[in-house]
Amino acid sequence: MFKIVDAVLAKVADLLGFIFGATCPACGRIATTICNSCRGSLWGGDTKKISPTEYHGDVLVAFEYDSIIRKAILAFKYRNQRSSLRFLGDALVRRVQIEQSRSLEKIDIVTWAPTTQRRIVERGYDHAELIAKYVAKRLQVPCEKVLVRSSDRPQTGKSREERLVGPSFLARNLDSKHLLLIDDVATTGATLNSASRALYQAGAGLVTCLAVASTVLWQSSTESYALAKARK
Numbered sequence: 001m002f003k004i005v006d007a008v009l010a011k012v013a014d015l016l017g018f019i020f021g022a023t024c025p026a027c028g029r030i031a032t033t034i035c036n037s038c039r040g041s042l043w044g045g046d047t048k049k050i051s052p053t054e055y056h057g058d059v060l061v062a063f064e065y066d067s068i069i070r071k072a073i074l075a076f077k078y079r080n081q082r083s084s085l086r087f088l089g090d091a092l093v094r095r096v097q098i099e100q101s102r103s104l105e106k107i108d109i110v111t112w113a114p115t116t117q118r119r120i121v122e123r124g125y126d127h128a129e130l131i132a133k134y135v136a137k138r139l140q141v142p143c144e145k146v147l148v149r150s151s152d153r154p155q156t157g158k159s160r161e162e163r164l165v166g167p168s169f170l171a172r173n174l175d176s177k178h179l180l181l182i183d184d185v186a187t188t189g190a191t192l193n194s195a196s197r198a199l200y201q202a203g204a205g206l207v208t209c210l211a212v213a214s215t216v217l218w219q220s221s222t223e224s225y226a227l228a229k230a231r232k
Contacts, residue, residue, distance in 0.1 A: 025075030
């Protein structure tokens with residue numbers, strides 16, 4: 001069902017892209033969002049690609065971090081190409097809705113793992129915040145800024161060993177039974193692990209981590225988000 005809807009939306013997006021001169025952030029073809037060809041590459045019969053109905057543990061992930069998703073994220077993250085936002089946000093919403101139809105508890109608040117202040121000044125926006133607000137609006141759940149990044153060193157460009165240390169976060173006191181924490185890419189799990197730990201310390205009952213993509217094997221990517229580890 002999702003594939004049919006995606007195909008229809010992609011054709012409409014291609015038409016609008018032709019009219020307004022917009023391009024696909026992944027390949028540069030005329031389209032207002034990810035073009036039909038790139039969508040087909042993502043969900044077109046490759047068993048290694050991530051199906052919208054698969055579940056991989058304590059973190060919800062929409063995509064494998066392949067070249068198409070990488071380009072879409074980078075276009076949005078560094079070039080403010082908003083055509084990626086709807087595509088990435090809708091994929092995250094589908095992941096949540098699928099798990100809600102199974103056993104995922106009701107979500108009280110949607111929040112995000114903020115980037116550094118320096119990055120926000122350079123770009124003029126926090127891409128994770130924009131994704132979180134889009135997802136929250138679609139899910140009809142409040143989106144609130146709960147976390148503050150207490151270290152101003154970005155994870156980009158660091159070695160794996162340096163990434164494992166992770167950034168530091170502080171969270172305001174809250175009374176939330178279930179909080180949805182959003183980030184763009186899960187590499188080592190350090191960012192979401194540090195952020196979720198701060199949220200638990202601030203009073204969150206349950207934190208579910210949600211990422212657009214993961215760069216590592218699912219078995220190892222989910223370990224960092226285990227509830228017992230996050231509470232430590």
